[in-house]
Amino acid sequence: MAMLIVGGGLVGCALALELARRGQAVVVLERAVAGAEASSAAGGILAPRVEAHGDDEARVLGLAALQMYEGWLSSLGGDVGFRRSGVLVVREASPDGDARWIDGGALEAIAPGLRAGGAWWLPDEAVLDTRLLVPVVHAAAERAGAVFRTGHGVVGLEAGGVTLDTGERLAGEVVVCAGAWTARLPGLGDLPVRPVRGQLAALGQVGATSAVVFGPAGYLVPRVDELVVGSTMEEVGYTRGVSAGGLRHVLDHALGLFPGLAPAPLLRTWSSFRPGSPDGRALVGKVPTGWVASGHFRNGILLAPLTARLLAAAMLDGGALPPAWSPNRG
Numbered sequence: 316m317a318m319l320i321v322g323g324g325l326v327g328c329a330l331a332l333e334l335a336r337r338g339q340a341v342v343v344l345e346r347a348v349a350g351a352e353a354s355s356a357a358g359g360i361l362a363p364r365v366e367a368h369g370d371d372e373a374r375v376l377g378l379a380a381l382q383m384y385e386g387w388l389s390s391l392g393g394d395v396g397f398r399r400s401g402v403l404v405v406r407e408a409s410p411d412g413d414a415r416w417i418d419g420g421a422l423e424a425i426a427p428g429l430r431a432g433g434a435w436w437l438p439d440e441a442v443l444d445t446r447l448l449v450p451v452v453h454a455a456a457e458r459a460g461a462v463f464r465t466g467h468g469v470v471g472l473e474a475g476g477v478t479l480d481t482g483e484r485l486a487g488e489v490v491v492c493a494g495a496w497t498a499r500l501p502g503l504g505d506l507p508v509r510p511v512r513g514q515l516a517a518l519g520q521v522g523a524t525s526a527v528v529f530g531p532a533g534y535l536v537p538r539v540d541e542l543v544v545g546s547t548m549e550e551v552g553y554t555r556g557v558s559a560g561g562l563r564h565v566l567d568h569a570l571g572l573f574p575g576l577a578p579a580p581l582l583r584t585w586s587s588f589r590p591g592s593p594d595g596r597a598l599v600g601k602v603p604t605g606w607v608a609s610g611h612f613r614n615g616i617l618l619a620p621l622t623a624r625l626l627a628a629a630m631l632d633g634g635a636l637p638p639a640w641s642p643n644r645g
């Protein structure tokens with residue numbers, strides 16, 4: 316029986332790759348194009364120690380995800396700009412037990428443009444370029460035999476099959492990887508996934524920092540050719556676009572930390588929807604219509620390869636999934 320994956324974001328593509336590599340017939344059903352939504356819009360920070368926010372289970376899963384990332388990427392071929400940039404956190408409280416306080420010349424060497432007396436330093440966190448990631452994973456999944464059917468959405472869902480917006484019905488084992496739109500699909504019960512909009516901007520200046528910098532209300536992500544600044548956390552439903560207030564927030568935050576960025580050209584702005592969950596953890600496991608892998612919220616780029624590996628093992632070998640990700644947790 317074919318595996319039908321609903322949604323061709325990073326989670327769907329990574330799962331398609333894993334299942335195809337394990338010899339399964341896989342069809343990805345994507346209403347637009349692979350990577351159309353959050354997965355290509357994201358900052359690309361892989362920082363489990365910053366993003367755990369005191370949640371020990373999230374930290375353990377995030378660290379496991381980071382540990383496997385480089386090996387997973389090297390199995391794909393293609394450069395996605397992955398590097399162990401390290402992360403600076405400009406906040407009073409330490410973000411994590413592994414963080415070390417640095418200042419003076421040590422800080423200057425990493426972030427010459429940063430206006431702060433010191434910062435918490437996490438050298439092992441990483442970053443990649445999300446403009447490059449989904450195309451590489453998508454291509455690897457196709458090479459492994461997965462078939463992508465794009466341009467038509469799934470409108471009906473039941474155990475054993477789906478219905479497309481053309482009326483066509485397809486039979487197979489269904490996995491929903493529809494990101495922020497997961498709860499809009501019928502048949503999943505009350506899965507608590509909601510859209511949380513984030514606005515971002517790219518500045519045409521490099522060299523202000525070699526590390527990702529987290530400030531009190533946002534972050535800066537250095538790339539080879541630009542500096543990405545973000546991001547808002549907005550409960551605006553599925554309203555697309557950027558707003559004056561949202562951009563002011565991300566630009567004020569960035570310029571507060573790096574005043575030297577003021578003359579930098581504003582290259583582009585964009586927004587997308589995080590698949591939010593009540594506790595910030597993913598929802599991965601069994602549902603009445605088959606399986607779901609969604610709700611990765613702020614950490615879906617980090618967690619996608621681990622999600623794919625664990626979910627494929629659960630589907631094909633009966634492997635256990637982390638209880639912290641159970642769709643049925645209270």
Ligand SMILES: Cc1cc2nc3c(=O)[nH]c(=O)nc-3n(C[C@H](O)[C@H](O)[C@H](O)COP(=O)(O)OP(=O)(O)OC[C@H]3O[C@@H](n4cnc5c(N)ncnc54)[C@H](O)[C@@H]3O)c2cc1C
Nearest residue numbers: 322324326346353354358359360469494513614615616617
């Ligand atoms: C502004 C912002 C910054 C972020 N920064 C980071 C970061 O730095 N690090 C990190 O780890 N994470 C980050 N994230 C989170 C991360 O982007 C997401 O958690 C992750 O991309 C979710 O992947 P996904 O495949 O579940 O969803 P998506 O990439 O949104 O993919 C879902 C896909 O499903 C398709 N779809 C939906 N409904 C249907 C349907 N009915 N039929 C067919 N197809 C359908 C959509 O078209 C879409 O392509 C960020 C997110 C945002 C918005």
